[in-house]
Amino acid sequence: MVVSILGHPRISSFLRRTKLWRQFTNFSDLYLALPHYFEEEFWNQCLAECIQWEKLKDPHWNLVSFYDLEYPKPLKEIYDPPFVFACLGNLQLFQFQLVAIVGTRKSSPVSLSATRKLVELLSINKDFAVVSGMALGIDREAFLSALEFGIPVIGVLGTTLGMEYPPGNRDLYKRIKEDPNQLLITEFLLKTEPAKWTFPKRNRVISGLADKVYIMESGRKSGTISTAYSAMEQNREIFVFDHPKQFDNEGGRLLVRQGAQRLFGEKKIPTEKMVLESKEISYEEWRNKRTIPSGKRRDGGWDLNFTL
Template sequence: MVVSILGHPKISAFLRKTRVWCKYKHFSELYQVLSIHLDEEIWKQYLAECTQWEKSKDPNWKLVSIFDPEYPKTLKEIYDPPLVLACLGNLSLLKSSIVAIVGTRKSSPVSLSATRKLVEVLSANKSLSIVSGMALGIDREAFLSAWEFGLPVIGVLGTTLGMEYPPGNRDLYKRIKEDPNQLLITEFLLKTEPAKWTFPKRNRVISGLSDKVYIMESGRKSGTISTAYSAMEQNREIYVFDHPKQFDNEGGRLLIRQGAHKLISEIKFSIEEVKVKNASMSYEDWCKKRTIPSEIRRDGRWDFDFNL
């Protein structure tokens, strides 16, 4: 049987629309009736495309369908779960306790420091895994901090496993692929380019995998907000980090007004306030290191402490 048929765009769209897959407990049962619902020539075409893809794919990639025992229970519970995942790495992470840490690519120094500190606090639970979207900014910092404090990561892609996007994170891809205790997953099997529609689909997987979702910084219109709204629909706990020195957290503050937990007060972090000499420092200035307030370290992190 060709498991990747569940990831063919036309087949998956048909199954999501009709919910036919819900009637079956085993992939073999669904596979036998799929051809009945499609024109014979179209079925043969799709099947040939997927058969060829499976023959040419990286042999280290594993396919996990929604009918398999390895498929994560939390993800299966959402309304529109991916029917198949392409995975590279440690599949047992899908059964671990998972929290999502997400945020804007253009992240503030204070948000990056808060992300690192949050991961440090969470690392007290060594059975925990961190999931995020392999983007720059907060996503990247979450993974780097997870490795620093000994936690495995799950990277969810908005592209195929064969594409390393964005290029600025190739070092992360290399590290994950070389370490058998990390994991990359995607629902996109056949050739899929990064596009506006692929990332909201990725974001619902990030929140769907998670017990809790931490929003570290978000503009009002962003992929992070997409993840947060998916988390709301999926009845996940949402925590938002908010600080006056963030560049743009309008989306995060909106979520707090809509009922999300405020990270600092909810988890009872206490912050030693930092007096910033140049509060008007722009994102571009920080990136170019032209203006660095004395309280910010040379690596861009803030020297304040979070204490439980």
């Protein structure tokens, strides 16, 4: 049997449209039934493409279908679960307690600092893993922090498993691929270029895998918002980090107004008064009296105390 047939775009589209997959409890019966719903020539073409893909794929990649025991149970609960995954790494992570940490690619320094602090606090629990989308910004910081604190990660891709996108994360891909305790997954099997439609599909998987979704910074129109809305539809807990020093968190504040929980940070920002003097002062004197709060670190972050 060719498991990857469930990942062929035209076959999966048919299954999603007809809900045929819900009528079967195992892959074998579905596989035997599928040819009867297509013209023979079309079916044989799709099958040949998938056979060729399985023949040429990396031997370290595993295929996990909706009907396999390894398939993550939380994903089976969502409205439109992926029918099959290509996976590289430790499939046992699907059994861990999973939390999703996501946010904008153009993240502010305080959000990056908060992401690191959040991961550090969560690392007290050794039986959990971090899920995110392998994007730049918050996603990258979440994974780098997790790896530093010894927490396993699950990277959900919006491309095929053989494509390292975005290129700016190639170092992160390398670390994850070389560590057998980490995991990369994607529902895109055959050649799929990064596109606007692939990332919302990826985002529903990120939220679908997790019990809790942490939104660290988000504009009103962003991929992070689509992850949050997927989480709402899937009845997941949503936490939003909000801070006055963020570049753009209008989307996060909108989520709070719609009922998401606030990830509180108690902030003590020291105030300094600058006395205007008519006399000339040295650079060192000016530096000591500047209005930038001295409590601010070089990375732009602040000491944050979370209430989780």
